[in-house]
Amino acid sequence: MAPSPARFPVRERGGPVTAAVEAPRRRRTELGLVLLVGLLTVGALTLASLGKVGQPPAGLLGLAGVMVVLLLAAHLAVRKLAPAADPVILPVALLLNGLGYTMITRLNSNLAALQATWTAVGVAAFVGTLLVVRRARDLERYRYTFLAVGLILLLLPLLPGLGRNINGARIWIRLGPIGFQPAELAKIVLAIFFASYLVERRELLADRIRVGPLRLPRPRLRILLPLLAAWGVSIVVMVAERDLGSSLLFFGLFIGLLWLATGQAAYLLGGGVLFALASVGAYKAFNHVQTRVETWLDPWSTAQGKGYQIVQSMFAFGSGGVTGTGLALGSPQRIPAAATDFIFAAIGEELGLLGTTAVLIAFVLLIGSGLRIALRTEHPFEKLLAAGLTLVLGLQAFIIIGGITRVVPLTGITLPFVSYGGSSLVANFILIALLLRISDQHSQASPDRSR
């Protein structure tokens, strides 16, 4: 464990607590929580198996063993590589992962085996990220590499021979036996680029002129161009790949970061206008967008047709009620895509309002921890990156949960850590590894101010 390089005067309540003292405490907290997650997941898997076939899962001990190894591997990696990092993020992510895995096991055992493998790959990616990225600010140097990689990842599915159309969306690539949704990784890579690009230019971007009573950003081509470019890429993703969810996510991320960096509400306004324009255009031009809006406003009139999926989702939530039917005792398999985009509805049916509320709280905890890291970090790039990564995570969860509960029109996208999907799991494990890396640095750089 590296000793903290600098000691600043302690400014906060709680007495003179230094990173050297605080770090082991944080890790003990994390270890306790991680073990609790293991216990909860094994318990949930046992209940699901009892509900499904009336007996505990075959090879329960082996399963529990593998799970403990994975959980401890992640925890020990943090202990070794980021000892002063936030203790809540990893356990909460693993809890969501375990809950999702339980639901997937209950829905489709073939997918469950794959998801277990992907979880292992995800944890490996998590450890790998902590190993490779020793200081988050070093990422800033490679910003244009990240831009290029991000754009390539985003547009890769459009390449003939590589891209695959699945369920009407062209967001997959296939290399040999392995399918991948590159957009999931692109969101992280682009968050890094946006953060570094905007941090460097934020003075410029914050430069304002007076227009009558209003103070607006000075309209410079150099500012407008990236804005329009981000918009353009989002539109390409929406039109060519038919991936409304990712399109919305990227645009939301870019506009959010622009506003975070400059504090200029005018960017939110401008982004909103561009978003509205693109939405209206898409609604007019594409049937599948119209369908999404129609089934959002009224799924009931086409309950056996276009509205089937969303209606089944409504039924799942309603039938679950407050306490749910119990694991493996409901019928969430009736919802198309129950293991992926609609997994939250499956949770709603079998674990009820209590279960869905727990998931919401888990995401709020992740968001809270992520933003706290952003607040505590002094380095502007890392600050913006932490906020951007948190925004991506929160926005993605909102877009899909809101979509299947009819708060917003449905745009297919995975629920981070919970949904079945290798790309999504790996990407989100990398995302929290970056957050933990930033958290570790600032805690080591300055005495922790949180308890």
Added chain:
Amino acid sequence: MNVQIRRLGIALLVLFGLLFAQLNNLQLRQAGHLSNDPRNTRAIVVDFSRERGRILAADGTVLADSVPTDDTLKRQRRYPEGPLYSPVLGFFSFNFGSDGVERQFSPELAGRKVTINSLDDLLSATPRTNDVTLTIQPAVQKAAADALGNRRGAVVAVDPRSGALLAMVSFPTFDPNPLAGHDLKAVQKAWNAYQADPAKPMLPRAYRERYSPGSTFKLVTASAAIGSRPDLVAKSYPQLKALNLKGTSRDLSNFGGETCGGTLPDLLRISCNTGFGQLGIDLGGPALRDEALSFGWNERPPLDLPAPAASSFPDLAGLRTEPQLATSAIGQLDVSATPLQMALVSCAVANGGTIMEPHVLSRVTDVQGQVVRTAQPRAWKQPMTAQDAASLKDLMVGVVQRGTATRAAVPGVQVAAKTGTAQTTGNNAHAWLTAFAPADAPRVAVSVIVESQPGVSEATGGTIAAPVAQAVLKAALAQPPTPG
């Protein structure tokens, strides 16, 4: 930047607050509504895997029961009588939900509706399924099905004193057994075959299909005259072949070009179109419409089965001209009625002017055989005074003795009836009959429709539908008198 980060936190918190609010809306406020939606078959899964009570006929014949199986759904629903009772029972399907008694009384059958009588009821975990006993009499049901045979149509038999249904038949019909299977592909196949059949075997015609009632509706028109216009009852209508109507070149003619006329008893006896057409014009739109509504038209009958259809009568805008009034008065144009409704018209005449709520439930009993609930007879409509009902009954007796419904006569019993012939397309007509017996102390009212019979004459209802009604009346009168 920290200001924005805090604001971002608040914004995300607001978004998740919205999600939380919507989840409460879906899982708490609307939960009952969503889980009971007929398109949501989830409750069926639960019901399929647990015990389910039996459905019994009035005499204890088992119409539906559940037996244990080895597969994952644990219990198999059986209908020992096959298709005979399906217009009443409906079906109980894993894939397609349920209908009929299986749907209406599912909470009782599945034991989801439990009356708590003691602490023990609260604490014991054994499922308490209930048996549902119906008012349907197997002998009457069989007689009705046999008499209708392989002709499309429906038969309804009701005890006019209580509203209890004694028989309800619809043809073509379906066998609920294949739909209750556990091989979901086979169930799907059976379902698809029934759905694809243009004859609509899964439609319980008796209470969910509306037909043009034709001349059976003349009972309602006659009731309007008897109730409020003694002058029209006494009026002698001219002998005509066709009634000349203002505002149209098409006259209203009698079937087969017959000439008829006279006073109300004669008009009803031989079902005179020209006479009743003029009577409708004399009564006027409001009187005619009020009468139909007082018999239950434009209202769902309070039948204890899912989604009974309302019979319909046009509003005043559709009763302005002479052609509209005259054709509506003889049950054509926009007038429609379910077979159940036409049975209820006879019930009104038979029961001193009062229509009782039609029902199929006799009682619900628990596993120990204790009666949990008994159906109570309740009055629904009172379209006539007892005196006017008696007058109309005499006219209906005349229809059987010397009119169009002679074939509905049962030896040794006085039968009251009215025939109907409702022209459909081309040279086809629905044959109708509604009747009750015995005329002096009625125990059964019946309505029969046989769809799309060749030949359009006033005799159609009398020749085709009357023998069916006669068979049903005979069977019902042979039953030992039962209260309720």
